[in-house]
Amino acid sequence: MARTSLRAVAVAGGTALALLGTTTPPAAGKPAGGITTVTHDEQITWQGWSGTGWSAGTAAGTTGTSAGLTLTAPVGTVAYRDPHTGIRRNWAYGTWTSPLTQVGFGATELVASWNADTPAGTWLQIEVQGSYTTGTRTPWYVLGRWAAGDGDIKRTSVDKQGDKTSSVWTDTLAINNPAAGVLLRAYQLRATLYRDPASTGTPVLRSLGAMSSTVPDRYTVAPSAGHIAWGTELAVPRYSQNIHAGQYPEYGGGGEAWCSPTSTEMVVEYWGRKPSAADTSWVNPTYLDPTVDHAARMAYDWQYDGTGNWPFNTAYAATYPGLEAKVTRLHSLDEVEHFIAAGIPVVTSQSFLASELDGAGYGTAGHLMVVVGFTTTGDVIANDPASPNDAAVRHVYHRDQFEQIWLRTRRTTANGGTGSGSGGVVYLIKPTNVAWPAVAGSTNW
Structure with a gap:
């Protein structure tokens, strides 16, 4: 599917990532560890x-x-x-x-x-x-x-x-x-x-x-310190994009490509909002989870020919009463942990080979999922919409692997070429009466 854009077409049902501009030679990120003292290259x-x-x-x-x-x-x-x-x-x-x-x-x-x-x-x-x-x-x-x-x-x-x-x-x-x-x-x-x-x-x-x-060109980042929200998991609804495969191909190729609106809808419904029966009345009644079909239609970008336009997704989320949403970047999983500790799930954008994220079972040039918590040892608990059904959406991913594939801006592709990474892009969605977490040194939300 040709697009006049630097965005890469998704693999394995993912959305797309914006390529960063070329900078000086690749450099590893400095440690982002610590709760109050933060040092970053970006x-x-x-x-x-x-x-x-x-x-x-x-x-x-x-x-x-x-x-x-x-x-x-x-x-x-x-x-x-x-x-x-x-x-x-x-x-x-x-x-x-x-x-x-x-x-x-x-x-x-x-x-x-x-x-x-x-x-x-x-x-x-x-x-x-x-x-x-x-x-x-x-x-x-x-x-x-x-x-x-x-x-x-x-x-x-x-x-x-x-x-x-x-x-x-x-x-x-x-x-x-x-x-x-x-x-x-x-x-x-x-x-x-x-x-x-x-x-x-x-x-x-x-x-x-x-x-x-x-964000400098980097193939790797140093791990963050953690210990902020370990053992915390938020009760975010679980939706699979893959059960929508073949549905409404006019909206970006069909449900198998709907990772972005599926992730967005999970968070919208976590906050107690969702499309009404009237909103989803256009959806084939035999389809499961019609609110995901609705989210895909309402996030769809007719020029990009896909549902992965970042601000279109956050703007969709904010159409629900009392919700606010934005696109930004975070520095580290430490910052994500502050959001989880505050009860706010975080939608993250990443790209990876199947060998770079144990347990995923697929590779992608760009994919979104929802970080819903952390295990007692600091690994990431994610609602990954690229799953065969809703029951299989919850995944635990190794912290070090997840942080790399999310924060890097450059990666080596399966054929030995150079691919892009999001450099820490997230969707932040919450009610207006819930405060943003306070993290020393952060002005990025």
């Missing part, structure tokens, strides 16, 4: 706006309140021809643009994510403009055209965006050649809210932010 930060934070930006036709950003007085109308349906419609619109935001270091990647409600007849677009360390700027890049449903527009990323220094790969703004020394110093995000001109409805953008990071 730099990660999360910055965002919500609540009263909208006042920091520039609004045109939109109004920000504690409930979110809404379209109150459209500044005009614009025609949008949906590239996936050919339908051309006029839309009233307004914008909000963030202040120029300093990353605090030279970043090589940026991934935005958002939480929003889009009633029928509304949708939104998220863009970014980066500022390089040279002082010049990127074009305005589209990071997503999004609606919670698919009745008004087809949810989509945009291909073929870039200049000589950076490119957008599905959902990730990446520096093409970090070794050249030109990196991302700052950025602005812009949200455009759309509605049918004949309607008074509005999208509600409840939060908007971005993870900026620099």
Whole structure:
């Protein structure tokens, strides 16, 4: 399946991973151990706006309140021809643009994510403009055209965006050649809210932010210390993607490729939310776990032609009342343990050969699963959707193996070539009334 993207097609039912830009020769990560003292080679930060934070930006036709950003007085109308349906419609619109935001270091990647409600007849677009360390700027890049449903527009990323220094790969703004020394110093995000001109409805953008990071090329990382949540396992529902094999191939090739929405749905339902019977009424009644089919449809990216768009998955999770979600990176399994100790499961993105993760029984160029706990000896307990049935989803993976395949950015493929790794990408999903764990030195959530 051809895509104009650096993302690799999944193997064994996995989703896809964004390739990091090429940097200097591979280097092993420094130890990430310790509960309060942390040393890392990578730099990660999360910055965002919500609540009263909208006042920091520039609004045109939109109004920000504690409930979110809404379209109150459209500044005009614009025609949008949906590239996936050919339908051309006029839309009233307004914008909000963030202040120029300093990353605090030279970043090589940026991934935005958002939480929003889009009633029928509304949708939104998220863009970014980066500022390089040279002082010049990127074009305005589209990071997503999004609606919670698919009745008004087809949810989509945009291909073929870039200049000589950076490119957008599905959902990730990446520096093409970090070794050249030109990196991302700052950025602005812009949200455009759309509605049918004949309607008074509005999208509600409840939060908007971005993870900026620099993760060096590395084939290995030093193990973390642990002992933070050993012996803790969260009661996360178990769903297999593989029981959906052959279902709805129009959504990314069918259920065998649905690791991302299956993982997302497990966490959504852990928090007591789920699609209603009306939401899943379109699903063949003979299919098991119809909420997974629904999650796949509502995370599907028509341009990427798959369900593995990271912020589309977290945006789907945040459509449920009281939930918030974001895409970021974590430094180590120690940080994951802090989330587990706080009662928050973590969706992780990794790639590996079958020989690199004992007990998995498959290899993949990109796959997501849910870390739900740790054994009394510190091994990882994961709900792995690449399992033959729901009962088989719970796996225990060796801590050292799991940490390597999740945190590395480079790996050796089965044919001896070089493949990519996610560098610690996660989905973080929780209720708004549950606090983020406090970890000294971490600004990445």
